[in-house]
Amino acid sequence: MIYGHGDDAHSQTHHIRDDFSSNIRPDGPPVELIDHLRARLSAVARYPEPAADTVRRQLAATHQVSAAQVLVTAGATAAIYLVAQAHRARASLIVTPTFSEYEDACRLHDHKLAFSARARFFADPGSHLDTAPRPDLLWLCNPNNPTGEAASRDELLALIDAHPRTLFVIDQSYADFCLVAPILPADTAVRENLILIRSLTKTLGIPGLRIGHVFASASNIAALARHLQPWAVNTLALEAAAYYLAHRARLAPPLETWLAHTRAFSRAVAGLEGFTPHPTATTFFLVELARGTSAALKQYLVEKHGILIRDAANFRGLTSRHIRVSPQSPWQNHRLAQSLQTWRG
Amino acid sequence: MIYGHGDDAHSQTHHIRDDFSSNIRPDGPPVELIDHLRARLSAVARYPEPAADTVRRQLAATHQVSAAQVLVTAGATAAIYLVAQAHRARASLIVTPTFSEYEDACRLHDHKLAFSARARFFADPGSHLDTAPRPDLLWLCNPNNPTGEAASRDELLALIDAHPRTLFVIDQSYADFCLVAPILPADTAVRENLILIRSLTKTLGIPGLRIGHVFASASNIAALARHLQPWAVNTLALEAAAYYLAHRARLAPPLETWLAHTRAFSRAVAGLEGFTPHPTATTFFLVELARGTSAALKQYLVEKHGILIRDAANFRGLTSRHIRVSPQSPWQNHRLAQSLQTWRG
Numbered sequence: 001m002i003y004g005h006g007d008d009a010h011s012q013t014h015h016i017r018d019d020f021s022s023n024i025r026p027d028g029p030p031v032e033l034i035d036h037l038r039a040r041l042s043a044v045a046r047y048p049e050p051a052a053d054t055v056r057r058q059l060a061a062t063h064q065v066s067a068a069q070v071l072v073t074a075g076a077t078a079a080i081y082l083v084a085q086a087h088r089a090r091a092s093l094i095v096t097p098t099f100s101e102y103e104d105a106c107r108l109h110d111h112k113l114a115f116s117a118r119a120r121f122f123a124d125p126g127s128h129l130d131t132a133p134r135p136d137l138l139w140l141c142n143p144n145n146p147t148g149e150a151a152s153r154d155e156l157l158a159l160i161d162a163h164p165r166t167l168f169v170i171d172q173s174y175a176d177f178c179l180v181a182p183i184l185p186a187d188t189a190v191r192e193n194l195i196l197i198r199s200l201t202k203t204l205g206i207p208g209l210r211i212g213h214v215f216a217s218a219s220n221i222a223a224l225a226r227h228l229q230p231w232a233v234n235t236l237a238l239e240a241a242a243y244y245l246a247h248r249a250r251l252a253p254p255l256e257t258w259l260a261h262t263r264a265f266s267r268a269v270a271g272l273e274g275f276t277p278h279p280t281a282t283t284f285f286l287v288e289l290a291r292g293t294s295a296a297l298k299q300y301l302v303e304k305h306g307i308l309i310r311d312a313a314n315f316r317g318l319t320s321r322h323i324r325v326s327p328q329s330p331w332q333n334h335r336l337a338q339s340l341q342t343w344r345g
Numbered sequence: 346m347i348y349g350h351g352d353d354a355h356s357q358t359h360h361i362r363d364d365f366s367s368n369i370r371p372d373g374p375p376v377e378l379i380d381h382l383r384a385r386l387s388a389v390a391r392y393p394e395p396a397a398d399t400v401r402r403q404l405a406a407t408h409q410v411s412a413a414q415v416l417v418t419a420g421a422t423a424a425i426y427l428v429a430q431a432h433r434a435r436a437s438l439i440v441t442p443t444f445s446e447y448e449d450a451c452r453l454h455d456h457k458l459a460f461s462a463r464a465r466f467f468a469d470p471g472s473h474l475d476t477a478p479r480p481d482l483l484w485l486c487n488p489n490n491p492t493g494e495a496a497s498r499d500e501l502l503a504l505i506d507a508h509p510r511t512l513f514v515i516d517q518s519y520a521d522f523c524l525v526a527p528i529l530p531a532d533t534a535v536r537e538n539l540i541l542i543r544s545l546t547k548t549l550g551i552p553g554l555r556i557g558h559v560f561a562s563a564s565n566i567a568a569l570a571r572h573l574q575p576w577a578v579n580t581l582a583l584e585a586a587a588y589y590l591a592h593r594a595r596l597a598p599p600l601e602t603w604l605a606h607t608r609a610f611s612r613a614v615a616g617l618e619g620f621t622p623h624p625t626a627t628t629f630f631l632v633e634l635a636r637g638t639s640a641a642l643k644q645y646l647v648e649k650h651g652i653l654i655r656d657a658a659n660f661r662g663l664t665s666r667h668i669r670v671s672p673q674s675p676w677q678n679h680r681l682a683q684s685l686q687t688w689r690g
Binding site: 001002003005007009010022028029034037038041042043044045046047048049050051054074075077078081101105108205206207208209210225226227228229230231232234235236237 | 346347348350352354355367373374379382383386387388389390391392393394395396399419420422423426446450453550551552553554555570571572573574575576577579580581582
């Protein structure tokens with residue numbers, strides 16, 4: 001799906017003052033990181049390292065795995081397409097509703113596709129993974145976009161270890177936005193049926209630069225690496241990753257504050273007539289509308305209030321009554337709550 | 346081939362003072378362009394346009410074709426892989442010696458491969474294109490990397506029009522570095538068997554940012570676009586392209602000067618004992634060694650003189666006696682000539 005994601009202010013004719021449409025850190029990229037990139041801008045005059053080996057080694061050291069267990073990609077989306085390509089024409093089960101690119105990447109590479117709603121899947125995963133047609137790959141976003149649900153490391157590892165013939169592709173793009181314990185990179189060392197996808201794009205607030213990575217066993221990484229193009233990750237994305245990995249604690253998103261804003265905003269939305277927020281374990285959540293459509297609400301908010309939300313109707317399994325919001329600052333959240341209150345549907 | 350290209354200073358332990366290994370503009374990116382990117386750096390806080398539509402429209406307007414005839418990619422290399430993927434498992438003929446990524450991209454996507462040496466191909470193209478097994482695709486780099494040879498627009502269009510069942514994939518990454526008339530984007534409008542690949546990376550001297558594009562008929566572009574991932578081209582690459590297209594004449598490489606330096610340096614190399622430069626139509630050329638190997642010469646130049654050249658032995662059809670050089674400033678060229686003279690092979 002090339003079009004139809006969030007952060008689509010570029011396709012709006014009205015000025016957007018508040019953007020709730022994209023699940024990236026709301027405080028923007030760290031000033032210090034942007035200053036560093038500005039100082040390093042002349043690095044664009046050189047080719048990037050062909051396979052991003054410096055950042056690969058840094059990620060390995062940071063997460064205490066071997067460099068052979070890491071691959072650097074042009075964003076998490078490129079990693080998703082790489083996995084689908086390396087496992088071309090296999091049978092894939094996608095846990096929905098979720099990020100649409102798993103489905104698109106699988107279709108592009110001729111996978112046989114099946115879908116399972118997240119609640120049903122977790123209620124009885126064996127019935128999805130053990131019975132024919134058994135999937136070769138299971139695609140799971142955790143914490144999940146767009147619902148904000150998160151299964152814990154223990155729960156997932158038990159599932160993974162109980163199903164050694166299924167390759168679990170777990171997208172952890174939002175792991176830094178959630179307090180539920182994620183699967184660790186080191187957990188991939190001894191598991192041939194586990195691929196973790198991560199994003200730095202969202203954590204650092206630099207989606208324009210495209211930087212993500214994959215952790216898996218050395219043999220799984222080697223299988224993916226056969227499908228890499230040289231210079232796939234640009235020089236500044238590599239500079240950003242290198243700088244972040246050297247200064248992680250200082251540059252991390254303000255998670256506690258952001259989660260507190262999220263809880264407060266969810267309560268405010270719950271108090272509005274006609275809007276039901278879904279529970280979330282992370283920093284974004286779905287809202288269900290009692291009247292009108294998500295498309296009409298999105299248009300209303302853009303035109304009348306300069307506010308952009310994510311119309312969530314195009315997520316498989318959701319409806320034209322779902323929107324997704326990624327809370328911003330308290331005053332921006334207040335403006336959205338007030339604007340929702342004025343909508344007549 | 347992830348490793349083994351030029352611009353590999355990052356893998357050298359010695360300081361590189363002069364880099365002749367990469368065919369990008371020798372005067373570096375325009376200062377004005379870098380200043381613009383520095384000023385626009387905060388744009389990395391937004392997702393890039395999913396399919397680069399603004400630059401797509403700008404390219405269309407600049408080259409007087411419809412926007413439906415243009416695709417923007419993360420460098421010419423990404424375009425090569427996209428074409429190979431969209432024409433998966435077809436029969437491809439590659440004119441050699443040439444850029445290795447055509448072969449790698451075709452192998453990755455299960456093409457049946459054949460090769461033809463450039464001189465033999467142009468001496469009798471019909472015998473390669475008309476007789477069984479007839480190729481579905483013909484890959485041609487023009488001007489050619491690494492040889493610097495260039496066929497003219499008239500010659501190529503006659504060939505293309507005489508072979509409507511062959512899809513000509515012509516990589517024009519070096520068209521801005523050569524005075525031989527290139528095929529024009531507008532030439533693709535009426536030709537269903539022509540795909541042009543171009544690079545801005547090399548023209549602007551910003552290989553770190555990855556920006557290229559494709560011109561073809563609307564139906565050929567639509568076939569490629571089905572294989573695109575969203576956000577494949579990063580925000581700063583798009584900023585660079587947009588700025589260049591708005592200020593083309595001023596930001597173009599100093600071609601006349603550069604060609605003059607190339608001719609002078611080629612004459613200087615021809616005057617050295619044991620080095621034979623190949624004729625070139627562009628700003629880089631091959632040199633054949635009478636003694637020793639290209640690998641040993643490369644190592645010698647790095648270690649003793651801080652000079653990086655392209656060991657051309659890994660181009661299919663070349664040998665361990667070939668190097669490629671992309672002349673730099675006259676004093677740098679002088680240093681390389683002097684250093685070559687001291688080599689004992």
